[in-house]
Amino acid sequence: MKKLLDVKNLYLYFATRKGIVKAVDNVSLSLNKGETLALVGESGCGKSSLAKAIIRLLPRNTHTYKGEVYLNGENIMEYGEKKFRKEVRWKKISMVFQGALNSLNPILKVGFQIAEPLIIHENMSKEGAYKRVKEAVKLVGLHEAFIDRYPFELSGGMRQRVVIAMALVTRPNIVILDEPTSALDVITQANIMNLLKRLKAEFNLSYIYITHDIAVSSELADKVAVMYAGKIVEIASSEIFYRNPSHPYAKKLMASVPTLRSEKKLDFIPGAPPSLINPPRGCRFHPRCPNAMPICRREEPKMKEVEPEHFVKCWLY
Amino acid sequence: MIYLSTVGAEYSIKGIAKEILSYKSGVIGIAILLFLIFLSIYTVITIPYDQAIRMWRGEDRMWIENPRNAVPIWYKYIFGKNIPENIAIDSRDFGKKLGIVKVISDIPGTNFKKLYIEFTFTYPYDDFPSEINVFFFAKYNMNAPLLYIYWIKPNNRKIELLSYIVRSPREDILYLSINPVIGNKLQNYIEKTVGEESEVFIPVEMALFAVEDRTLLSSLTAKPLNGVYKVIIEGMLFEKDADIDVRLVVYGKAWGMFGTDDLRRDLLIPILWGTPVAISFGLSASLLISIIHLIIAVASGWYGKWVDSLIQRLTEIYMIIPFLSFLILIATFYKLNIVIILMIIIVLNIFGGGIKSTRALVMQIKNYPYIEAALAYGASSRRIIFLYIIPKILPPMVPGLISSVPGFVFLEAGLSFLGLGDPYLPTWGKVINDAFTGGAMYKGYYYWVLEPSLMLILTALAFAFLGFALDRIVNPKLKEM
Numbered sequence: 001m002k003k004l005l006d007v008k009n010l011y012l013y014f015a016t017r018k019g020i021v022k023a024v025d026n027v028s029l030s031l032n033k034g035e036t037l038a039l040v041g042e043s044g045c046g047k048s049s050l051a052k053a054i055i056r057l058l059p060r061n062t063h064t065y066k067g068e069v070y071l072n073g074e075n076i077m078e079y080g081e082k083k084f085r086k087e088v089r090w091k092k093i094s095m096v097f098q099g100a101l102n103s104l105n106p107i108l109k110v111g112f113q114i115a116e117p118l119i120i121h122e123n124m125s126k127e128g129a130y131k132r133v134k135e136a137v138k139l140v141g142l143h144e145a146f147i148d149r150y151p152f153e154l155s156g157g158m159r160q161r162v163v164i165a166m167a168l169v170t171r172p173n174i175v176i177l178d179e180p181t182s183a184l185d186v187i188t189q190a191n192i193m194n195l196l197k198r199l200k201a202e203f204n205l206s207y208i209y210i211t212h213d214i215a216v217s218s219e220l221a222d223k224v225a226v227m228y229a230g231k232i233v234e235i236a237s238s239e240i241f242y243r244n245p246s247h248p249y250a251k252k253l254m255a256s257v258p259t260l261r262s263e264k265k266l267d268f269i270p271g272a273p274p275s276l277i278n279p280p281r282g283c284r285f286h287p288r289c290p291n292a293m294p295i296c297r298r299e300e301p302k303m304k305e306v307e308p309e310h311f312v313k314c315w316l317y
Numbered sequence: 318m319i320y321l322s323t324v325g326a327e328y329s330i331k332g333i334a335k336e337i338l339s340y341k342s343g344v345i346g347i348a349i350l351l352f353l354i355f356l357s358i359y360t361v362i363t364i365p366y367d368q369a370i371r372m373w374r375g376e377d378r379m380w381i382e383n384p385r386n387a388v389p390i391w392y393k394y395i396f397g398k399n400i401p402e403n404i405a406i407d408s409r410d411f412g413k414k415l416g417i418v419k420v421i422s423d424i425p426g427t428n429f430k431k432l433y434i435e436f437t438f439t440y441p442y443d444d445f446p447s448e449i450n451v452f453f454f455a456k457y458n459m460n461a462p463l464l465y466i467y468w469i470k471p472n473n474r475k476i477e478l479l480s481y482i483v484r485s486p487r488e489d490i491l492y493l494s495i496n497p498v499i500g501n502k503l504q505n506y507i508e509k510t511v512g513e514e515s516e517v518f519i520p521v522e523m524a525l526f527a528v529e530d531r532t533l534l535s536s537l538t539a540k541p542l543n544g545v546y547k548v549i550i551e552g553m554l555f556e557k558d559a560d561i562d563v564r565l566v567v568y569g570k571a572w573g574m575f576g577t578d579d580l581r582r583d584l585l586i587p588i589l590w591g592t593p594v595a596i597s598f599g600l601s602a603s604l605l606i607s608i609i610h611l612i613i614a615v616a617s618g619w620y621g622k623w624v625d626s627l628i629q630r631l632t633e634i635y636m637i638i639p640f641l642s643f644l645i646l647i648a649t650f651y652k653l654n655i656v657i658i659l660m661i662i663i664v665l666n667i668f669g670g671g672i673k674s675t676r677a678l679v680m681q682i683k684n685y686p687y688i689e690a691a692l693a694y695g696a697s698s699r700r701i702i703f704l705y706i707i708p709k710i711l712p713p714m715v716p717g718l719i720s721s722v723p724g725f726v727f728l729e730a731g732l733s734f735l736g737l738g739d740p741y742l743p744t745w746g747k748v749i750n751d752a753f754t755g756g757a758m759y760k761g762y763y764y765w766v767l768e769p770s771l772m773l774i775l776t777a778l779a780f781a782f783l784g785f786a787l788d789r790i791v792n793p794k795l796k797e798m
Contacts, residue, residue, distance in 0.1 A: 057693050060621060090694040097693075102686035107708045117694040166694070 003070070004206055005031040005054075005093075005174055010067030012046075012053040019277040020063050023049035025230035027067075028303075031174065031223075036200065036207040038221035038238070040214050040253065042273050046230040047210045048098065051176045054208070055093055056084055071174075090117045094167040095176040099183055100159035104151035111137075111147025114166045121170055136165040140195060157188035161195065168199065176208045181216060193219045215257050218242055223309075226250045229274050229284040232303075236310040246312045248289050283315065291316060337786045346782030349775055357593035369590050373582065373743040380581035381490075384447045386755075386762050387572035401442035402569035406548075408434050408562045409454075419562075421554070432462065432552040434563050439545050440471075446522045448568040449493040453561060455483045460555035466491075467551070468525055471544025476506060476525075483561065494521045507533060522567075576764050578748070579755040587743035588768055594744050595776055598659060599726035605663050607718045610671040611710070615702055617672065618679025628672065635668035644728075648737035655739040658732065662725070671717070678710045712791040720784030723777035730773055745769035 012024035023046040031037050039047050052058065056076075058065060069077050076088050094117075097103035105113055114136060115129035124132070134144050140161040151159060160180060167175050177196070181189040197220060199205060211217045217224065224241040226234040226249065234247040245254045255267035271288040274280055280287055286296035293315060301315045337343035364372070372379065382405060393400045411419040416437035421430050455462055466478040478499050483489050493499060503524040508514050515534045523539050526546075532538040550563055575584035617628035647653070647661055682688065683706070691701050732738045733746025734753070752758075752765040 055693055057689060085695045095690075095693050097686055097690050099686055103690040105687045105691070105705055108704070116691070116696065120695050120697075120700070163690075166690075170694075 003030045004033045004035075004072065005208075006068075006070040007054065008068040008070070010050070010053055010069065011064050012049055012058070012062065013064035014059065015061045015063040016277070021276045022230045022279060023276055024053050025279075027227075027230075027232050029225055029232060029235060031206050031208065033173070033206055034200070034204045035222045036209055036220050038209045038211060038217035038224045039227060040211055040217055040224060041227035043212055044273055044276070045227045046276070047212075047227055048178055049230075050227070051095065051178050051208065051210055055089060055095055055176060057095075086121070090121055090167075090170045090172060092172055093174045093176065094170065094172040096160075096163050096167045096178060096180045098179045100156065100163045100180075103163055104159060106151055108150075109147065110149050110151060110154070110162050113151075114147070114162065114169050117166065117170045132169055133165075136169040137162075139168065139199065140165045141191075156184050157191060160184060160188070160192055164192075164195065164199070168203075171203070172205075174206045174208065176210070178210045179212070180209075182211070182213070189216060196220060214253055226253065229279050230276055231284060231313070233285065233313045234311065236312075240307070240310050246306060246310065246317065247285075247314050248291050248316070249285050252290075283313075333790070336790050337783070340786040340789060342782040343786030346779050346784075346786060349779035350783060353592055353596055353776060353779060356589065357596055360589040361593055364586065364589065369586055369743060370741050372586050373590075373741070375580060375582055380577075380583070381450075382566050382568075383577050383581040383583060384568035384570060384572055385577065385581050386579055386760070386765070387447070387568075387570055387577045388762075388764050389574055389576045390571045391574070392571055392764075399441060399443040400569065400571040401440075401444050401446050401567075402571050404438050404440070404446075404567040404569070405564065406436040406438060407564040408436075409564075421560070428555065428557045430554040430557075430559065432464070432550070432554055432561060434550040436548040436550075436565055437545060438567075439543075440526060440541065440567075441543055442541060442569070444570055445520075445526050445539070445541055446567045447570050449522050449525065450566050450568070451491040451493060452564040452566065453483050453489040453491065454564070455486050455489065455559070455561040457483075457486050457554070457556050457559040457561075460559075461486070462552050462554045462559060462561050464550055464552035464561075467549040469547035469549065470525075470529075471542055471546060472529070474510075474529070476503070478502065493525075496521070575768055576762075578751055578765060580751075584748065584765070584768060587745065587748045588772060590743045591745035591748070591769060591772060592776075594655065594742055595726045595729065595773070598655060598729045599722040599724075599776070599780070602659055602662055602725040602728075603718050603722045606666045606669065607671065607714060607721075609663070609667055610669060610675060611707065611714065613668065614672045614675035615679050615706055615710075618676040618683060619698065619702055619706065625676075628668070629676075632668040632670070632672050636670055638665070640665050644732070645735065645737060648732060648735075652740050653737075655729070655742055658729070658739065662728065675710060675714065678713065679706055682706055682709050716784045716788035716791060719780050719787055722780040726773065726776050726780075730769075745772050 007030065008028050010024055010027045014021040014023055027050055029037065039050065041047050053065065054069060067077065068075050071088065071092055076084065079088065104110070111130060111133050114133045115126065118124045118129040118132055119126065130147070133147055137144060137147055142158060142161050142165070146154065146158065151162070154162065164180070180196070181192050184192065193216065196207070200207060207220065209217060209220055218238065221238040223235065223237050225232050226247060228249050234241070234245065234250045241250070242254070245251045249269070252267060252269045256269070258266055269288055274284055274287070282298050283289070283296040283301055286292045289296065295315050301313050303311050303313045304317050306312050306317045337347060382403065384403065388400065390402065406417060408417060408419045411417045418433070418435040420433040423430050451466070461483040464481045464483065466481060468476045468478055470476070478493070479496070479502070481491060500518065500521055503521055504515065504519055507519055507524055507529065510529050511531055511533060513531065513534060517536070519533065520536070523533070523536065526541050527533045527539045528542045532540055548565055552561070554561065573583050573585055575588050577583055613628055617625045643665055644661060648658065653661070688701060688705055691705055729738065729744065730746030730749065733744050734750045736750055738744060738746055746769070748769040749766060752762065755762070755765070757763070757765040
């Protein structure tokens, strides 16, 4: 299958007063058409930074930003800022941001806000854009009348739908979902997940689904990538991953997920996530790893294909 | 959908007005402001700019019949005293008004004519007039008319004031009050009547209107004599076509709604004209400076890097420049009109302290997720600035804008007070300046200082009250339930 998105050796470092934060450190991953990649990991491991690196939404204090990102075989890293803005953002890749309330401008009506990408990218008139906006709003299961409301008049779930409508209105191929359900209650989460599934099937969308909630990610994921301290430590198809996680960190993550039906002692990972300014030498997980070996302290492991479509970065394999 | 429409209303002007009116200070502010705006419109319509300037300059001796330093007429209601008002009698009104007689009779065999004019008026006031002038409107070619003027008091004493030869065939004024001949004559007359010498000079208008007893010897005890007065002017006209008309003006001590200044000008003009000048000056200075600050602050906060550094350093330099000293310096060297003064104030304020706080707001908003989202879907900087940032920081700026209006109103008044304001416009500050140089407080002309001051205070209060109300509306933490 032809790869839709292929990220190779992507780096994104931030300069801070304390030092350089290696938020995304030599990350490679790929995404096929119609596929969902779940990107899981603890808070602060660089998931959102990776998403921002892909869509090139860099903060002011960016220190290093390099690597290759192929979209339909073209390296979009070589695009100029203007070309990137015009041709990639929202045209090909759109994004649903963390925290739906905050990603809506409180002083613009919902409809106008959804229309914004259309007005900007397709030079549509306001009337023409509103037609598409109405379609998009219906698509995400909201009533047309909502386009005349302000964000604060909507509930959390509705806002999330609005943000999703905003991401879909330009009909992109890839949607990056950055914790789309993190602030919602369980019922609403389920609704949104079903909505995302339906949209994916309807438009053959590809998702990059960023979450710290492994349980919810299993709903949507075709492929899972586990991120730890700015690096991807395991990538596998979801059937393999959820049944048999291989990296010690991934195992611990899975063990910490509560289940409803069976009695299970919840496991946790001792220690705290490492600083991204001074990550540990060798394997970055070794200070917290139950299976740490001397080599882990010295050398960083390579990504290894332990079985078809299952890559792990660990000296155990 | 009912919910939707009510919430939508909060963003409309009507909604904001409604909310302002829910605060007492808002109601007061709006009421005063509306009154001042109405006054401004009324002023500009009834007394156009050119006319106001002409009146303020006092062209063509247009104020000659006003008393100097007259208090407002309504003083009499406050102090319960019948303060004298102007009495003007004109021989040209003979036949039209009562109390005027004018007879010209030919002397047979000559070209000469005999003139007899008699004015009769009652004087009901509790105080002496401030001044008495006689205006002559003569018509002759070579030989000026000769006149004798007599003054008859209610006690029927007839005083011959003087014989007078008209000096000009056009308009001639006899300043009775300061005429030394009349002064001496009256002094003698009084001393003879009272039988005692006066240590001080008795003013003419006092001698002519007072009860003739010992009280007259001091200006503190002299009492006006109420009743019917007569002024008789007899004379000879030496030419066939010669004619003369006389106008007697007994100046009062109260005039109009606002009184007059030491140049006899009606204070109504500067009090009324001060309103549109002050409001438009204050509002435009405040508005323009706020807009400039907004633009600069947004540019500084949004673009960051060297733009930010440059703007911030410039602001810091500007903040230590002594603004008022500079303004006074410039205004001293050049006589500037009000528009130029406004421009200079704006230029001296371009990088004001307001930039710092607005920039801080921009920096905060810049990092909001929805700005990041807008960047992500490809909105340009301009779009983000005008559609996302400015609408967000505008509401907190409005109370500041309104509250800073009085500062500029006072600044203009202050410049005028220092004699550095617009040289032509009648403004409140200029009236205070005139009052100061005219010794108003020393001489007790309080109305002269208080009227423009009260207008200034009223203007300041209007904007301050409105600012308070707006502040509470945009600052929910200050909101009262």
